[in-house]
Amino acid sequence: MSEPGPPSARDVEVEIDSSVPHPARIYDYLLGGTVNFAVDREAAEYSTAQMPGGSDTARAIVRANREFLGRAVRYLATEAGVRQFLDIGTGIPNADNVHAVAHQAAPDARVVYVDNDPIVLAHAHTLLAAAADSATTTYVHGDLHDPTEILTKAATTLDVARPIAIVVVGVLHFFRDDEDPWGMVARLVEAVAPGSYLAASHLASDIEPEMMAALAERYDDTVPEPMVVRSHDEVARFFDGLEMVEPGLVPINEWPEPQDMPGPAAGWTLPVHGGIGRKP
Numbered sequence: 367m368s369e370p371g372p373p374s375a376r377d378v379e380v381e382i383d384s385s386v387p388h389p390a391r392i393y394d395y396l397l398g399g400t401v402n403f404a405v406d407r408e409a410a411e412y413s414t415a416q417m418p419g420g421s422d423t424a425r426a427i428v429r430a431n432r433e434f435l436g437r438a439v440r441y442l443a444t445e446a447g448v449r450q451f452l453d454i455g456t457g458i459p460n461a462d463n464v465h466a467v468a469h470q471a472a473p474d475a476r477v478v479y480v481d482n483d484p485i486v487l488a489h490a491h492t493l494l495a496a497a498a499d500s501a502t503t504t505y506v507h508g509d510l511h512d513p514t515e516i517l518t519k520a521a522t523t524l525d526v527a528r529p530i531a532i533v534v535v536g537v538l539h540f541f542r543d544d545e546d547p548w549g550m551v552a553r554l555v556e557a558v559a560p561g562s563y564l565a566a567s568h569l570a571s572d573i574e575p576e577m578m579a580a581l582a583e584r585y586d587d588t589v590p591e592p593m594v595v596r597s598h599d600e601v602a603r604f605f606d607g608l609e610m611v612e613p614g615l616v617p618i619n620e621w622p623e624p625q626d627m628p629g630p631a632a633g634w635t636l637p638v639h640g641g642i643g644r645k646p
């Protein structure tokens with residue numbers, strides 16, 4: 367009898383709408399991926415046209431976000447000794463996905479990926495096929511609006527009695543204030559064991575404020591999902607009750623120490639807040 371395989375476009379009914387731009391596919395385009403359509407590329411170019419350097423600057427920022435994700439997961443798997451990861455807002459597979467980074471440090475680390483976009487589900491098999499052991503890496507089609515469902519589904523792979531790193535990198539800016547993204551994150555943090563971590567990055571409203579306001583406005587003009595940029599204090603609220611890992615909540619290219627930024631972002635303080643907090 368054959369083993370049950372990971373979910374994929376082959377065995378899950380996936381509806382992909384190529385007439386409306388999607389955040390995951392826009393991000394994929396900016397990262398140099400191929401899982402995107404003309405509407406996504408047009409939305410990306412239009413939203414970023416007012417940035418100095420245009421979409422090349424946006425490309426540098428999304429690459430920096432991806433590198434922050436890698437450094438954060440490496441820290442969690444090595445220095446913090448975390449063996450369980452819940453990566454919400456996974457995105458389309460790219461280089462250095464969470465399990466690949468975690469497994470370099472800890473081959474026994476368990477990883478659950480979560481995203482609500484059908485195209486990410488359609489490509490989840492790529493993520494899971496690359497994992498050495500399908501029992502340690504799974505994919506959940508789920509929505510951060512429903513943290514309880516995510517936790518229930520993740521519990522088949524993760525043990526909530528042991529520390530879990532909740533990873534919400536580049537996703538919380540898709541929620542309006544009135545949807546209470548702080549409450550969603552708090553429910554996840556509440557459910558996990560002491561010694562768990564929250565790693566997050568979030569587009570900033572208070573670094574390059576005019577550029578970021580124009581980005582959000584143009585994105586909202588073209589993409590159905592909202593884009594909400596937030597201040598340092600607003601992003602810090604996601605970490606309420608947690609002990610911040612040094613150096614705290616900082617521009618992502620300064621975590622955990624200043625990184626060299628190539629190309630158009632050289633010398634910039636990047637307009638993305640990022641950090642890691644530990645549940646006492």
Ligand SMILES: C[S@@+](CC[C@H](N)C(=O)[O-])C[C@H]1O[C@@H](n2cnc3c(N)ncnc32)[C@H](O)[C@@H]1O
Binds near residue numbers: 483508540
């Ligand atoms: C910008 S990508 C970030 C990918 C990855 N975390 C990274 O930092 O490279 C954001 C992802 O969040 C997903 N997303 C947006 N809203 C979501 C929600 N309500 N629940 C789960 N995932 C969501 C999108 O589908 C997209 O794949």
